[in-house]
Every structure is written in structure tokens, then in C-alpha cells.
Amino acid sequence: MKAIGYTATQFGLPIDDAGALTEFTLPDPVPRGRDLLVEVRAVSVNPVDTKVRRGTRPEAGETKVLGWDAVGIVRAAGPETSVFKPGDRVWYAGSITRPGTNSQLHLVDERIVGHAPASLDDAAAAALPLTGLTAWELLFDRLRIERGAGAGQSILVVGAGGGVGSILVQLARQLTQLTVIGTASRPQTADWVRDLGAHHVIDHGRPLSAELSRLGIPQVDYVASLTQTDRHIAEIVESLRPQGRLGLIDDPAPFDVRMLKRKALSLHWELMFTRAIYETPDMIAQHLILEELAALLDKGTLRSTLSEHYGTISAANLRRAHTLIESGTARGKIVLEGWEGGA
Structure with missing residues (x-):
């Protein structure tokens, strides 16, 4: 063969x-x-x-x-x-x-x-298949979001225009009641994420917390960080509500997990394999x-x-x-x- x-x-x-x-x-x-x-x-x-x-x-x-x-x-x-x-x-x-x-x-x-x-x-x-499995497991197995639930809550998807983000945005929008916020840095990618169902799209080239505040959403309940987690970690922590949940799939440079302690944030790894x-x-x-x-x-x-x-x-x-x-x-x-x- x-x-x-x-x-x-x-x-x-x-x-x-x-x-x-x-x-x-x-x-x-x-x-x-x-x-x-x-x-x-x-x-x-x-x-x-x-x-x-x-x-x-x-x-x-x-x-x-x-x-x-x-x-x-x-x-x-x-x-x-x-x-x-x-x-x-x-x-x-x-x-x-x-x-x-x-x-x-x-x-x-x-x-x-x-x-x-x-x-x-x-x-x-x-x-x-790979991205669908990854997104499903991250949302429902790791972050433990219940299907049909999430009214009044929100999820921030960092890197929403990539392979995993493109299906995760759809799953979150279609199968939960969460407010879905995606990040993208280029106009064509932002349009793609909106078309997939995100309620809002913000620019991850700018501080995430400031971008969320601009929307009138100062903090989110969940973050799905799909790329460059080490670059965004401080802003992710700032943007999460106390007792919020952070899920990630990438391979970030080491960061200090003690940053999560004050807010009692939980960290959830997803590996589809x-x-x-x-x-x-x-x-x-x-x-x-x-x-x-x-x-x-x-x-x-x-x-x-x-x-x-x-x-x-x-x-x-x-x-x-x-x-x-x-x-x-x-x-x-x-x-x-x-x-x-x-x-």
C-alpha cells in the first residue's frame, strides 16, 4: 500500500x-x-x-x-x-x-x-473527528458543562477560529444555553467565528479582560483555551469568575498554577488520545x-x-x-x- x-x-x-x-x-x-x-x-x-x-x-x-x-x-x-x-x-x-x-x-x-x-x-x-471529539470531551467531560444548561453563564473560547474552536463554538451554542464568546485576531477569522454561532467575538491580540469589559461581560464562568495559553494565562485568570473552570488543550510553557488559588479556579486538561x-x-x-x-x-x-x-x-x-x-x-x-x- x-x-x-x-x-x-x-x-x-x-x-x-x-x-x-x-x-x-x-x-x-x-x-x-x-x-x-x-x-x-x-x-x-x-x-x-x-x-x-x-x-x-x-x-x-x-x-x-x-x-x-x-x-x-x-x-x-x-x-x-x-x-x-x-x-x-x-x-x-x-x-x-x-x-x-x-x-x-x-x-x-x-x-x-x-x-x-x-x-x-x-x-x-x-x-x-479529532476536533469534534476534542471539543466534545473538553466541554462535557472535562469542564462538566451539562447539555441544555448554562443559562446566565458564559464561556470564552480562546482561539475560536481554529479546528477545535470551530466545532466547539457550534457545540456550545447549539447544545447549551451559555453565552459564547470567541477570540480571533483577523477580520476574516472573526467573521468565520460569528458565522459558526458565537454571540460575541473579541480580539486576543488585546487584553482579554479589557475586551470582555467592552462587551459588558467583565467575567466568564468557563474558559476553553485552545492556543497560546501561556501568553494569555494572566488575562484568563483575571477574566474568570471566582470558582470558574479553565480547560486547555495546547502545550503551554510552564506557568505558575498558584495564580489560580485566590479565585479557587479549577484546571482541566483535555487530550483526545x-x-x-x-x-x-x-x-x-x-x-x-x-x-x-x-x-x-x-x-x-x-x-x-x-x-x-x-x-x-x-x-x-x-x-x-x-x-x-x-x-x-x-x-x-x-x-x-x-x-x-x-x-
Whole structure:
């Protein structure tokens, strides 16, 4: 099968080097246990792809295949599977401890797989699994916001125009009664966030507390910090109500958590891969979340966050996608679809 990745000798190359990501021919994987063998039709690119490429050196002789979003067709199933069968169209975000989805065939545990939304084509669906799972878990599992609740309360989404922010804003607006405030620093991104349902958009290039005061909302009950948490932490603490909750997903430089003590603020980490890494007893929760997200998309409650379609799944197009993500100016999600010469 075709796969795209890098070896130890390619590790550390800048993304504008043609050798940073290249095409390989690898053996077709064989499903065992609870694994599904999926023929990959479309993928999207996330910041984690660029972080792993820059930070993980493969062992000698190993090919590191990236990619943690896919839509495809089940071609075979392991002997312990019970949810899916060959021919099912599925979507998922995979596990960071296993080979990625930038390959024609891919193995994934069925407990973290859902039936793809019928109303979306492969590209539109591929934009959503990783970010949808992350946003759902952050809102409902980590911050413990109740669905249908939140009247009179508010949430600030820092970095609302990115992949996770683009779906989190929709979930918060559609499934809770919270006042949703997103941050964006460019006019086109601010328009995108408003269009996704944010009640207000403020500029995270300015002090957050001053921007909130300008809206007449001096403090918020929840903050979902999706990027540059270390840069904004003092303003986040200032902006949270006493006993408020801070959830984050990025990898900030160390900051002094004692800043949270005076207000008795709680800190909540979200990592979408945790359930798969540790095969937690509730690992199948991700299957259930993906099923519910698909239903919400098919009802029109949510919409795809696809913003850029970069063509076929190729090394050159993946390098382009990584370049845009590393620039810090990506809006929504970048998707690639199909393989040159077919699957």
C-alpha cells in the first residue's frame, strides 16, 4: 500500500524541504482483535501532525506515518469486532500510539470509530473527528458543562477560529444555553467565528479582560483555551469568575498554577488520545460521541468546519498543509481526499 511519512534520516527537515514527507510502499496491515481494516478515502491535517513530525524521531528502519483523522470504508474486521462490518463507511481520529491515517489502508480499534455522517461527503466529514471529539470531551467531560444548561453563564473560547474552536463554538451554542464568546485576531477569522454561532467575538491580540469589559461581560464562568495559553494565562485568570473552570488543550510553557488559588479556579486538561492510549474502561465513549456528532450533522444542527481542500492525499499536498498549520493562520480544517491512481 501507499503511505506518506518520514524516516530517521528525514527527521528534523524543515517542511519546505521535499524530503520532510515522502511516499513509501508498506505491507498491507492485517486486522486482529477488535481492529478494523479501513480503506482511507479522505484525511485532514491537525496541529498534532506537525508537532509529531518535528518532535518524534523514528527508530532506524522505521517509517513514521502521520495522520489522525480519516473517513473510509471497512474492508475487513478482526475476530473480536462486533460493531462494524465490511462495507461500512466510517470516520475516526485514531490513536497517537499507532501508525497514522496517511496510508491507503489503516488499522483502528472499533471502539473509537463511528459511522460517518450520511449527509456529508468524505472531505467534509474528514474535517471533524479529532476536533469534534476534542471539543466534545473538553466541554462535557472535562469542564462538566451539562447539555441544555448554562443559562446566565458564559464561556470564552480562546482561539475560536481554529479546528477545535470551530466545532466547539457550534457545540456550545447549539447544545447549551451559555453565552459564547470567541477570540480571533483577523477580520476574516472573526467573521468565520460569528458565522459558526458565537454571540460575541473579541480580539486576543488585546487584553482579554479589557475586551470582555467592552462587551459588558467583565467575567466568564468557563474558559476553553485552545492556543497560546501561556501568553494569555494572566488575562484568563483575571477574566474568570471566582470558582470558574479553565480547560486547555495546547502545550503551554510552564506557568505558575498558584495564580489560580485566590479565585479557587479549577484546571482541566483535555487530550483526545487518552482513552485510546490507556484503553480506558470507557474507551467506547468515543464511538458513542462520533455517532452523536454524525446524527447532529445529519440533522443540520452542526456543520462541517472544512475550510481548505488541498487535493489528493500526496506528500506534496501534505507538506503544503503542514506549512499552513505551522504559520499559525489556518482557519477551520484542511482536508485531502483520494489517492492518485486510485486506492
